[in-house]
Amino acid sequence: MTLSKTSARYGEQVPTPHYGQPRYRTIADELRQRIESGVIPPGALLPAESALTAEFRASRGTIRQAIALLRAAGVLVTDHGRGTYANPGSPVGDSASEVETRERHIAANAEIASLFAVEVGTVLIEHRSITRTNGAVSLVVVKYRLLQLQRDCLRVP
Amino acid sequence: MTLSKTSARYGEQVPTPHYGQPRYRTIADELRQRIESGVIPPGALLPAESALTAEFRASRGTIRQAIALLRAAGVLVTDHGRGTYANPGSPVGDSASEVETRERHIAANAEIASLFAVEVGTVLIEHRSITRTNGAVSLVVVKYRLLQLQRDCLRVP
DNA sequence: AGAAATTTGTCCGTATGTATC
DNA sequence: AGATACATACGGACAAATTTC
Secondary structure (H helix, E strand, O other), rough: OEEEOOOOOEEOOOOOOOOOOHHHHHHHHHHHHHHHHHHOOOOOOOOHHHHHHHHOOOHHHHHHHHHHHHHHOOEEEEEEEEEEOOOOOOOOOOEEEEEEEEEEEEEEOHHHHHOOOOOOOOOEEEEEEEEEOOOOOEEEEEEEEEEEOOOOOOOOO | OOOOOOOOOOOOOOOOOOOOHHHHHHHHHHHHHHHHOOOOOOEEOOHHHHHHHHHHHHHHHHHHHHHHHHHHHHOOOOOOOEEEEEEEOOOOOOEEEEEEEEEEEEEOHHHHHHHHOOOOOEEEEEEEEEEEOOEEEEEEEEEEEOOOOOOOOOOOO
């Protein structure tokens, strides 16, 4: 029911709710900014997870989720008993972009239905892809395709 | 070493130790095999996380780690309140297909505006792509981009 | 070389929010 | 509106790799 804006700010303890951005993404953005701004130079070790836990007042799992995000983006590298450090060999370091995708079934509206030459209300697959560059949404891609089962593509073992 | 009694076999449940492969990877391999072997056909929903928890006798976090692995590999797709299913796989790309594209400027509606975090009515670039396979429309892709990128690349070293 | 401390890896259980059916 | 299912977050425990003493 679309609750009005709760004036909850981060930095304090949030029980569980994720307003707007989840906590781990906020932390990831903060860490990436530190790297891009030079606070954490390339190759330098980040504070230990236990330290980040204390600083961001988040659980270790949440910190690790944030780190995993940046590791997947190639921004960070982690060695087992050693630590996590800023990847010295990141191409631009700046244009790190993450893609978030999502698929769902939808009923075709008039516009889409006419494109596919099907009846309005026909179930289609909608594939959404949101690309964030430096944390900001830079590209949105929406794909539509028919729900028909594809007998043409067979998996090879 | 010299501790020859590290065996906490317990029969079925492993308390914490990870022998050889971590548990979540073993589970991921098992799930992948089910998909490739056809036990879980493309597009079919996987059992819910709660069900997998019971079947593999693992915690939900571990199940989710396994699923995340396959999702990153493009094997699985997850919808929020719906479920996780085997990725139907590659789009068409089968027989002769033609692509028709068009690009134009549009004003952001409420939905798109919120995604980009801009005001409704902001001018965006819309790129449409219609793919016809054997004459019939099989795929429609709509991309949205900001008209001006904000202070991204092009940094002086 | 060995032992302890540090740090990341894995796993569990629980609670609550949010989206979908 | 209720049930179901995924998402986020917390806290604790132990394992494994590395560093330090």
